[in-house]
Amino acid sequence: MIYPQLHFDGQIWRPPYEANSQLLQVTSGCTWNMCKFCSLYHGTPFRMSPISEIEEDLNVIRQWQPRARRLYLTGANPFVLSYNKLMDIAILLRKYLPDMVSFGMFARVTDIAPKSVEELKNLRHMKLDNINIGMETAHDPTLEHMNKGYHALDILEQLSKLDEAGIRYNIVYLNGLGGKGQGIESAVATADVLNRLNPFIVNIVSLTIFPESRLYKELQDGTYIEEPEIERLIEIKTLINNLNIKTNILSNHISNTVPLTGILPKDKATILRQLDKAIAESPEHELQAYRNSVWHL
Numbered sequence: 001m002i003y004p005q006l007h008f009d010g011q012i013w014r015p016p017y018e019a020n021s022q023l024l025q026v027t028s029g030c031t032w033n034m035c036k037f038c039s040l041y042h043g044t045p046f047r048m049s050p051i052s053e054i055e056e057d058l059n060v061i062r063q064w065q066p067r068a069r070r071l072y073l074t075g076a077n078p079f080v081l082s083y084n085k086l087m088d089i090a091i092l093l094r095k096y097l098p099d100m101v102s103f104g105m106f107a108r109v110t111d112i113a114p115k116s117v118e119e120l121k122n123l124r125h126m127k128l129d130n131i132n133i134g135m136e137t138a139h140d141p142t143l144e145h146m147n148k149g150y151h152a153l154d155i156l157e158q159l160s161k162l163d164e165a166g167i168r169y170n171i172v173y174l175n176g177l178g179g180k181g182q183g184i185e186s187a188v189a190t191a192d193v194l195n196r197l198n199p200f201i202v203n204i205v206s207l208t209i210f211p212e213s214r215l216y217k218e219l220q221d222g223t224y225i226e227e228p229e230i231e232r233l234i235e236i237k238t239l240i241n242n243l244n245i246k247t248n249i250l251s252n253h254i255s256n257t258v259p260l261t262g263i264l265p266k267d268k269a270t271i272l273r274q275l276d277k278a279i280a281e282s283p284e285h286e287l288q289a290y291r292n293s294v295w296h297l
């Protein structure tokens, strides 16, 4: 028997909590592809899937997962698609999969900017209930050094629009990104912005530099110095200590030397105690050995 195949190009990433979602490619690669630390989509040029290809895939999904309830649209930032294009896709999802309850995708902060709150509300109405944003930090010097292409004020403006439109969002905080000596500033600046927003999940990932990234070259020539591991734990502690919103903390990725999860504010004291213990008892060289053993995210 020949099984029908879905169109997937290049690297496919999805958040761990989307493990039960049906994946559907609507873009591949990243429109920006300039963040210095990133090696996620290297070698894959950005491409929008033609509507005919999306419909072919939906036909296959309709045959094999006719009751699919959650769809996750793949690519580094499908939310870059215009409002009209996203509405077209949302209409197709409803047409092919009437039992679908919701869909989500990754987005860059800058992808939200061209969309009005009214348009975002319409997308929410069409079952877009969640997007994942690699925010990394709200520390402007770090955002600039890493070529993220936006500043803290943009984060605040654009994510506030999601709050207003009722679209839930999860953000990634990239622990260690500022390099040695920058962690506390990065954490304080980020907490300051997040305290004015409503992220559903703050997903803390710890920077792990791979040879395909531009940052690797800076590391090699000594122009970038990695944040030591204990400093990174102090950075996370500072972030959590300074957050005064209700949110979920996920810090249990392979890149995290000390796995932590919890709900703020309920679990704040417990998480801070866990971090204090790890800071007091973990030898730096052991944490670094762990970091060096991470060969893939």
Ligand code: SF4
Pocket: 030, 031, 032, 033, 034, 035, 038, 039, 040, 041, 076, 108, 134
């Ligand atoms: S971090 Fe995200 S936005 Fe930046 S280059 Fe990588 S995939 Fe693109």
